[in-house]
Amino acid sequence: KLKTDLFSRTSHELKTPLISIKGFTELLLNLHYQKLDKEIVSILEEIQKGSKRLEDYINAIVESSKLEQGLLKLNLAEENLSFLINYCVRQLEGAAELRKQKVIVNVEKDMITKLDKERVYEIISNLLINAIKYTPVGGQITINSSEEDGFYIISIKDNGIGLTKEEKNQIFKQFGKIERYGQGWDVGIEGTGLGLYICKEIVDLHGGEIWVESDGRNMGCTFSFSIPIK
Numbered sequence: 001k002l003k004t005d006l007f008s009r010t011s012h013e014l015k016t017p018l019i020s021i022k023g024f025t026e027l028l029l030n031l032h033y034q035k036l037d038k039e040i041v042s043i044l045e046e047i048q049k050g051s052k053r054l055e056d057y058i059n060a061i062v063e064s065s066k067l068e069q070g071l072l073k074l075n076l077a078e079e080n081l082s083f084l085i086n087y088c089v090r091q092l093e094g095a096a097e098l099r100k101q102k103v104i105v106n107v108e109k110d111m112i113t114k115l116d117k118e119r120v121y122e123i124i125s126n127l128l129i130n131a132i133k134y135t136p137v138g139g140q141i142t143i144n145s146s147e148e149d150g151f152y153i154i155s156i157k158d159n160g161i162g163l164t165k166e167e168k169n170q171i172f173k174q175f176g177k178i179e180r181y182g183q184g185w186d187v188g189i190e191g192t193g194l195g196l197y198i199c200k201e202i203v204d205l206h207g208g209e210i211w212v213e214s215d216g217r218n219m220g221c222t223f224s225f226s227i228p229i230k
Ligand SMILES: Nc1ncnc2c1ncn2[C@@H]1O[C@H](COP(=O)(O)OP(=O)(O)O)[C@@H](O)[C@H]1O
Pocket: 126, 130, 131, 134, 135, 158, 160, 161, 162, 163, 171, 176, 177, 178, 179, 190, 191, 192, 193, 194, 195, 196, 197, 220, 221
């Protein structure tokens, strides 16, 4: 409880100055671009990137503490899960392309059910970003769907660095990030360690489940989640 209170208070206090840093950097870049030399522009872009990361981090902390306290309410409506998946893939295709990865989408055409589309989008994008980050250059990511016992099941499979048994037990916890510095993989190490915890809580709220399968180090992984058909 104390920890959660500290989270939400600190996050709020951090956000206010961050908004000015971000806002003024954008102002300089947008309004005064012509007057600035290249070196200054590239410094400003670094400031912009840094504030974006900090903002993402704060948002993740706020969301995860809301979920922990049961303060997050779903906004349910009838939606097309297939559309959400395709939309998300389109948004992240560029990131995969930068890593020379192929994303194959193999999902049913119309998967209609009641869900919170912003939150479910968040699940799909967290899983897809992870697959892109933790799969070395040239890898392959496949998204599949199926229908079982009144649930849609979505799975995101990669052929990346995989997970050991111990790692599988850790990753759905808050700050379940695994440090990969200096281990010689070409994988992204930035991140909050809150993504999968948030995914798990959101899936829970929908009445579904989330799980991972991996045969071990360098064997890739498959993350799956289910959403009830209503
Ligand atoms: N597709 C994946 N392949 C291998 N490891 C993964 C994959 N997705 C997640 N992980 C591991 O699970 C940890 C937790 O994931 P997440 O909660 O999204 O945090 P973050 O991505 O911010 O590190 C990651 O640090 C990573 O080590």
